[in-house]
Amino acid sequence: MSGQRYIRAGQDTTKRLYYISIAAVILFLILLSRLWFLQFIEVDRLRVMSENNRLRFIPVAASRGALLDRNGKIIVNNTPSFSLAVIPNEVKDITYLVENISRIIGVDREELLSRWTKSKGRAKYFPVVLASGLTRDQVEYFEENRLRLPGIEVEVKPVREYPGGTFSSHLLGYIAEVSDKELDMPDFSDYNPGDYIGKNGIERSYEKYLHGEDGGRQIEVDARGRYLRTLSENPPVPGQSMELTIDLDLQRAAEKALGDKAAAVIALDVNNGEVLSFASSPGFDPALFTGRMPPEKWKSYLEDKRHPLENKALKGQYPPGSTFKVITALAGLSEGVIDEHTTVNCTGEHKLGNATFRCWNKKGHGRIDLKGALRESCDVYFYLLGEKLGVDKIADYARRFSFGEPLGIGIDGEKGGFVPTSAWKEKKTGTKWFKGETLPVSIGQGYLTATTIQLAAMTAGLATDGKIYRPHLVKRILDREGKTAREFPPELLKKIDLKAEHFRLVREGLLAVVNEPRGTGAAARLYEVKVAGKTGTSQVVKMKDGKNASSYQFRDHALFIAFAPYEKPEIAVAVVVEHGEHGGGAAAPVAGQLLRKYFELKGVIKRTEPRVEDEDGDEESGGGD
Amino acid sequence: MIDRRLLTNFDWKVLALILLIAGIGVLNIHSASASYKLVGLPYSLKQFYWLVIGSGLVLIVCSVDYHILEDFSYWFYGTLLVFLLLVLAVGRTSMGATRWIHLGFFSMQPSEPMKIVIIMTFARYFARNHAVNLLGWRDIWKPLLLLGLPALLIAKQPDLGTAIMVCLVAGTIILAVGVRWSLVVSMVVSSLPIIYVAWHYLLRGYQKNRILNFLDPERDPLKSGYHLIQSKIAVGSGGIFGRGFMQGTQSQLRFLPEQHTDFAFSVFAEEWGFVGTMILLFLYMALVLWGLHVASRCSDRFGTLLAVGVTAMLFWHVVINIGMVIGLFPVVGVPLPFFSYGGTSMITSMIGAGLLLNISMRRFMF
Numbered sequence: 001m002s003g004q005r006y007i008r009a010g011q012d013t014t015k016r017l018y019y020i021s022i023a024a025v026i027l028f029l030i031l032l033s034r035l036w037f038l039q040f041i042e043v044d045r046l047r048v049m050s051e052n053n054r055l056r057f058i059p060v061a062a063s064r065g066a067l068l069d070r071n072g073k074i075i076v077n078n079t080p081s082f083s084l085a086v087i088p089n090e091v092k093d094i095t096y097l098v099e100n101i102s103r104i105i106g107v108d109r110e111e112l113l114s115r116w117t118k119s120k121g122r123a124k125y126f127p128v129v130l131a132s133g134l135t136r137d138q139v140e141y142f143e144e145n146r147l148r149l150p151g152i153e154v155e156v157k158p159v160r161e162y163p164g165g166t167f168s169s170h171l172l173g174y175i176a177e178v179s180d181k182e183l184d185m186p187d188f189s190d191y192n193p194g195d196y197i198g199k200n201g202i203e204r205s206y207e208k209y210l211h212g213e214d215g216g217r218q219i220e221v222d223a224r225g226r227y228l229r230t231l232s233e234n235p236p237v238p239g240q241s242m243e244l245t246i247d248l249d250l251q252r253a254a255e256k257a258l259g260d261k262a263a264a265v266i267a268l269d270v271n272n273g274e275v276l277s278f279a280s281s282p283g284f285d286p287a288l289f290t291g292r293m294p295p296e297k298w299k300s301y302l303e304d305k306r307h308p309l310e311n312k313a314l315k316g317q318y319p320p321g322s323t324f325k326v327i328t329a330l331a332g333l334s335e336g337v338i339d340e341h342t343t344v345n346c347t348g349e350h351k352l353g354n355a356t357f358r359c360w361n362k363k364g365h366g367r368i369d370l371k372g373a374l375r376e377s378c379d380v381y382f383y384l385l386g387e388k389l390g391v392d393k394i395a396d397y398a399r400r401f402s403f404g405e406p407l408g409i410g411i412d413g414e415k416g417g418f419v420p421t422s423a424w425k426e427k428k429t430g431t432k433w434f435k436g437e438t439l440p441v442s443i444g445q446g447y448l449t450a451t452t453i454q455l456a457a458m459t460a461g462l463a464t465d466g467k468i469y470r471p472h473l474v475k476r477i478l479d480r481e482g483k484t485a486r487e488f489p490p491e492l493l494k495k496i497d498l499k500a501e502h503f504r505l506v507r508e509g510l511l512a513v514v515n516e517p518r519g520t521g522a523a524a525r526l527y528e529v530k531v532a533g534k535t536g537t538s539q540v541v542k543m544k545d546g547k548n549a550s551s552y553q554f555r556d557h558a559l560f561i562a563f564a565p566y567e568k569p570e571i572a573v574a575v576v577v578e579h580g581e582h583g584g585g586a587a588a589p590v591a592g593q594l595l596r597k598y599f600e601l602k603g604v605i606k607r608t609e610p611r612v613e614d615e616d617g618d619e620e621s622g623g624g625d
Numbered sequence: 626m627i628d629r630r631l632l633t634n635f636d637w638k639v640l641a642l643i644l645l646i647a648g649i650g651v652l653n654i655h656s657a658s659a660s661y662k663l664v665g666l667p668y669s670l671k672q673f674y675w676l677v678i679g680s681g682l683v684l685i686v687c688s689v690d691y692h693i694l695e696d697f698s699y700w701f702y703g704t705l706l707v708f709l710l711l712v713l714a715v716g717r718t719s720m721g722a723t724r725w726i727h728l729g730f731f732s733m734q735p736s737e738p739m740k741i742v743i744i745m746t747f748a749r750y751f752a753r754n755h756a757v758n759l760l761g762w763r764d765i766w767k768p769l770l771l772l773g774l775p776a777l778l779i780a781k782q783p784d785l786g787t788a789i790m791v792c793l794v795a796g797t798i799i800l801a802v803g804v805r806w807s808l809v810v811s812m813v814v815s816s817l818p819i820i821y822v823a824w825h826y827l828l829r830g831y832q833k834n835r836i837l838n839f840l841d842p843e844r845d846p847l848k849s850g851y852h853l854i855q856s857k858i859a860v861g862s863g864g865i866f867g868r869g870f871m872q873g874t875q876s877q878l879r880f881l882p883e884q885h886t887d888f889a890f891s892v893f894a895e896e897w898g899f900v901g902t903m904i905l906l907f908l909y910m911a912l913v914l915w916g917l918h919v920a921s922r923c924s925d926r927f928g929t930l931l932a933v934g935v936t937a938m939l940f941w942h943v944v945i946n947i948g949m950v951i952g953l954f955p956v957v958g959v960p961l962p963f964f965s966y967g968g969t970s971m972i973t974s975m976i977g978a979g980l981l982l983n984i985s986m987r988r989f990m991f
Contacts, residue, residue, distance in 0.1 A: 017921040038861040039899040046861030222878040
């Protein structure tokens with residue numbers, strides 16, 4: 001080999017190579033500083049991103065507490081419901097899958113496909129529920145054909161099972177997905193979108209007990225979102241069950257008695273305030289609110305004149321009508337305005353200044369004492385009594401019976417009714433209270449309003465010589481073993497300090513209402529047990545002779561209050577039938593049926609064929625001009 | 626041919642350096658492919674076989690005096706150019722690119738050996754056509770033509786990574802030969818319209834997307850930009866000491882694209898952290914500086930330029946691959962020499978290493 005062939009590299013080249021080396025080192029240092037930036041400075045941010053890549057949180061809802069009646073019978077429970085879900089990233093052929101599912105469960109292919117399409121954009125490992133409420137046979141089929149239908153999964157979820165139809169919907173409420181508005185509330189700050197929450201009734205008010213604590217699983221997924229393994233699991237804590245004060249059988253009887261009328265019933269244990277039944281009719285179907293509400297159904301709810309979405313027992317405020325005469329009478333006795341012998345000559349009307357106030361009985365009741373005035377619901381007697389007492393005295397006694405304030409039954413949204421006073425009127429309108437305005441109040445009309453709960457509480461107070469226990473719906477909250485976790489003992493709300501003698505006189509009047517000839521509440525009579533009660537009719541419009549007087553929404557409300565047994569009272573009942581017209585005709589029979597059921601359940605009355613209707617069911621109508 | 630003097634001049638340390646990098650590479654491929662569904666031999670084992678074959682090639686390349694290559698350079702060049710034209714005419718298409726041709730009993734990808742052949746061609750050209758002064762336009766249009774023909778053919782395949790690589794390597798040789806500043810400036814200026822033409826007529830949609838996504842990775846975070854974001858997450862989440870061998874979640878759960886080939890470095894960075902990447906980078910830097918050292922102490926011009934070219938080839942692969950993985954450059958398909966999985970890359974890099982050792986051991990020949 002001869003070296004001469006090759007040209008030697010020059011000095012310049014060496015120098016240039018030196019510069020190139022420096023340039024190379026600089027480029028390496030740039031790479032290194034970028035690595036330093038990523039791995040030193042950005043490490044925390046990028047680690048979080050890396051964790052977010054692979055970690056997913058799958059919430060597991062806690063099973064909700066059950067609702068039991070006072071005897072431990074289940075009212076609302078959770079039942080396992082089987083639903084069919086598909087996991088998007090395991091599905092190979094969706095058309096084939098949908099065709100098969102559609103054939104087995106009989107749901108339209110388009111509907112299944114639309115549910116599938118709606119899931120687009122969600123994480124691919126998240127099961128998409130295509131159908132729920134599968135039968136055992138369907139579940140079996142899908143379990144057997146899992147391999148043939150890749151991607152399907154049968155899920156078991158506890159589902160809230162309501163007694164069915166519209167039963168007790170206002171009392172129980174319903175659950176549905178938490179709304180955006182609720183998510184902003186401090187009470188529900190722990191909730192996540194998609195969680196279920198009580199929306200109404202007991203489900204809402206006792207949410208914190210019933211809900212339990214949701215758990216969850218942290219899972220690891222790969223780049224395709226496929227489930228790899230569970231990293232940690234936080235099991236949900238089931239919600240606490242509650243034993244209500246409601247008697248399921250009595251509640252059924254109450255709703256049956258109300259039928260499809262717009263009405264409310266409250267039955268109380270007079271000795272402790274436990275609510276034995278709480279009904280508002282018509283009800284709604286809670287299942288529709290939990291799932292998808294068909295628009296036409298929603299429309300029909302809104303357009304129904306009977307307002308099925310209104311909780312009439314909780315929020316309905318009605319002039320108490322003649323049922324209020326109980327309080328006017330007690331006020332008169334206690335203030336010494338009347339005694340049991342005081343009589344009034346009822347001519348069918350009472351004149352005050354230029355105004356004429358009519359008795360419901362245009363012919364007049366003639367000379368009548370307190371017992372007779374209560375029995376036959378004579379308005380004139382109470383006009384005169386009210387006139388002597390004045391509105392503020394009446395208001396004072398009404399307040400003592402907890403009119404004008406919510407009683408705290410335990411469901412959110414309870415109303416308190418209204419008790420007018422002269423001071424209120426002057427403050428509101430700037431004009432003085434007229435005597436003529438007192439007269440309607442003394443027979444439970446005018447500005448005065450009360451809730452069904454208040455009427456029941458008033459009745460309980462009368463029956464017990466003045467003791468009003470706070471009406472409540474929950475007896476106790478149970479822990480997971482079924483033991484008492486929290487009890488709600490009776491709470492004496494009011495002790496109305498009046499003479500026992502006066503209570504007795506009014507009670508006698510009420511006994512006569514139901515049991516004596518010409519009594520207005522004969523429809524509530526039981527032969528085995530002595531029932532005392534009072535009818536009432538509350539005016540919806542003042543002038544009845546208008547052309548609309550006969551149309552539904554202008555008809556008077558019918559009311560009835562009762563307690564029994566007369567000698568040793570246990571139960572108080574208040575019934576309001578909206579636009580039922582006559583307390584004795586529309587409301588008293590409801591109370592009668594309810595009381596009959598109550599004593600049947602107690603074994604006091606033997607179960608018999610439905611009772612034949614009574615003879616003298618006099619009716620009344622009250623109100624002044 | 627190999628006498629005792631050559632053996633004593635053999636850079637055993639450098640061979641050890643290369644084998645160290647390649648060994649780390651095999652381990653890393655083992656981790657990167659741990660989550661793969663296995664078909665045939667494991668990737669790490671196959672890479673090990675390529676490493677053995679490559680080491681054999683190093684010895685074979687070393688045994689032949691590199692001066693002979695000077696004579697054959699143009700022949701090699703001509704043959705490969707024909708092959709590149711054949712690829713265009715009758716090549717096999719896979720994944721949208723036509724890079725392979727069938728040669729009866731085996732298939733080949735002529736763009737890969739072209740990386741080395743263009744080095745030989747340039748080394749020979751500048752060794753023979755030695756300008757007294759720095760290079761000007763007059764001296765350079767012929768080599769630019771030699772470069773342009775294969776570069777365009779490769780870019781047309783399309784294989785943007787290799788085309789850029791060929792240009793960078795050739796450019797580095799020109800810099801080593803010495804070039805006038807005015808020429809550099811005018812080349813940059815004249816390249817602007819070329820870039821414009823390339824953008825509008827030469828680059829495919831996916832190539833443009835890659836460049837746009839590099840400029841703004843959030844532009845399309847689920848498609849092309851995804852690779853870049855996931856790679857950065859992998860590298861960064863490695864932190865200082867890394868997540869540990871086979872513990873990187875980004876790689877083991879396959880959030881990384883092509884993680885045993887082009888993105889092998891991000892697997893390594895995630896699992897070994899800054900400590901690991903710094904060491905690997907220093908190993909590569911040592912190799913590059915040694916290559917330039919070999920070039921500068923070589924006594925003949927062809928050998929010097931050949932060494933510069935081979936070193937530049939290794940250097941630019943390293944810089945562009947790592948730069949791409951850590952978000953400094955757009956995503957172009959360039960493997961990391963000795964490290965990424967793949968026989969082609971391993972053979973090319975090993976031939977390069979063989980040439981450097983060859984030049985180094987024959988420095989005292991005359």
